[in-house]
Amino acid sequence: MSSKGQVPDYSRQDLRKATRFVEGDYKGINPREFYRRLKRRLEEFQVANDFKYQTFGDQRQDLNILSENVGEKTGRIEGRQIAESDWELIGNGSLEYKPYGPHGALAIIIGLLLAVVGGLSQDMRVAAVGIVAVLAGGYMYLNTETGSFPLVRRDVIRVLMTGEVSERTIEDADETRTDIFANMSVIYAGDTLVNVYTNDMDDMSWTLRFALMNQVKRWYNSIVAEDYRKNVDDGFFGHLGAWTSRSVRNHRQPIENLQADFKNSFELREAYTETLLDELSADMQAQIDDQHDEVRSELEELADEMDVYVDREGLEPSA
Template sequence: MGKGKGSLSFTRQDLRKSTKFVEGDYSGINPRQFYRKLKRSIEEIQEESDFKYTTHGSQDTDLDIQSEDVGSKTGTVEGRLQAESDWAKIGESEIEYRPYGPHGALGIVVGGLLFLLGLAGAIEIAILGMLVLGGGAYAYWQTEVGTYPVMREDVIRVLLTGEVSERTVDNDGASRTDMFANMSVIFSGDAFVAVGTSEMDRHDWPMRLELLSQVAEWRNRCVNNSSNEVEVPGGFMYMLKGWTKRDSSEIKREVQRIQQPLLDADFDLRERYADILREQLHGALETELDQHEADLRSELESLAQDLNIYVEREGMTHTDNVERTRADAAGELDPENL
């Protein structure tokens, strides 16, 4: 379910629409140093004794520091970072389907043909046809409840914006220039869900037919442009043609073809698709997902707090060094004034 990555381009308002978000202000830290620490902190988050996230973003393409026209020692900073977890199964959701739909459809066709043949004079064949037709109709309308796997992916996005300034410190006759930033940072988290396809072969084939039909319907409900809609297979002829779609790998490819563009789309479309899938979740799974979103917010809060501690420590150390250097310079005697 992976997707390619380009330059990150989300805005503050985009992040405020996320499932969860946390904001923080950080002062007196080198923005490049902060970005490296941010990336490393996200990559160190663990889940079930394994590193959870893969980050996307680099200082070269996603951290922009620009000087203002008023002077070369002031400027602005804007940076973005995104991290994604692997898709993981969170449970099973339910779907109603016709376990004997294809069998019933075939019975209706065969029974109808036998009945028509019997009308030519063979009353026994006509009666047999009526029985087969009735049995096929009964089987066609029988329903059961099946389950399918639901997958989850967590995404963290971070946007930092602020002002930067440069300071030059003389130490042992050498000048060193360092950069400081006052930044506002917003951390957002989203939990996306999708239909799992890796276990497609464990479903009976009428169940696979219904799942394909439902995924197509869910896609059409969340897209805005009719050109992005797909045909929703269903009805009597779909059940009858189902005899030619008994291969699980074929249905798996069809489900992936319909669903994958939604998982690769922009966040608004991904969220609409996730919301539709959430409507299908039963009580226990819905509760579990709600708890997971609460855990995701805790991750964001811990991340913001860890960075706050880091900035306070590093900022104080840097300030002490600057003040100590200035104090040492002030205490030196000018030989010309001796």
């Protein structure tokens, strides 16, 4: 989805790069009726006795029928629709960080100041305290631990309808009317996306949040073009400056902003997902593979049901 809630532009080749995709060809069907039926069917998928997907797509802006006016016998059709599930927790990633990095950096600075003051005043006790503070600060700054952070997944189905439309004269018992019908190729593509979960950051230590924020920036920079890369300031002075922005909001908001940037590019969202999947254990990655298979089954079920619908409602049998 785009950041404005609109269905983004994508091609058949884009959808063929998806984790799973299924294609279908349909003849002699009203494209508007097909679009409405498709939307209803996507919304009918259930998981754990609840509806799974929220759909995005509006006929007025996402179903384009060109040369539809009466008297223009043929035209082209292009329609898009997206269905997204809610985010669901899937497991934890791991991250090596400095739990006392900011404390160590501050201790080093204080120790250096004490050592200088003691040296200038020839007070060896103050200088000695400063040296001890520098050594202790260095130990704290260099010490590392492995922390964990939660990851969530979302299933996404994208649909693209393309083909030709033509006018047909329909003779009912009481009237004769003109309507449009289409011969369409439809591709259904499914993916599972992964994000860092930010709602539980209150439970993390602030130094882990600081490290996670910078790690997300690194992942972001590894995916986007150089002109869009963010500054990662987690060196000595970055840890020292971290004391001024320890709140959850100061760490959560940059992560959410970076992940929101990917909404405008499905290709970047998939690249980010692949990066995060590397942080999961082998067991969790196997679960994601199983989820891919589940999405594939949904696509096949969707294509089969739309085929039955067209056979029942269309003017010609589907290919």
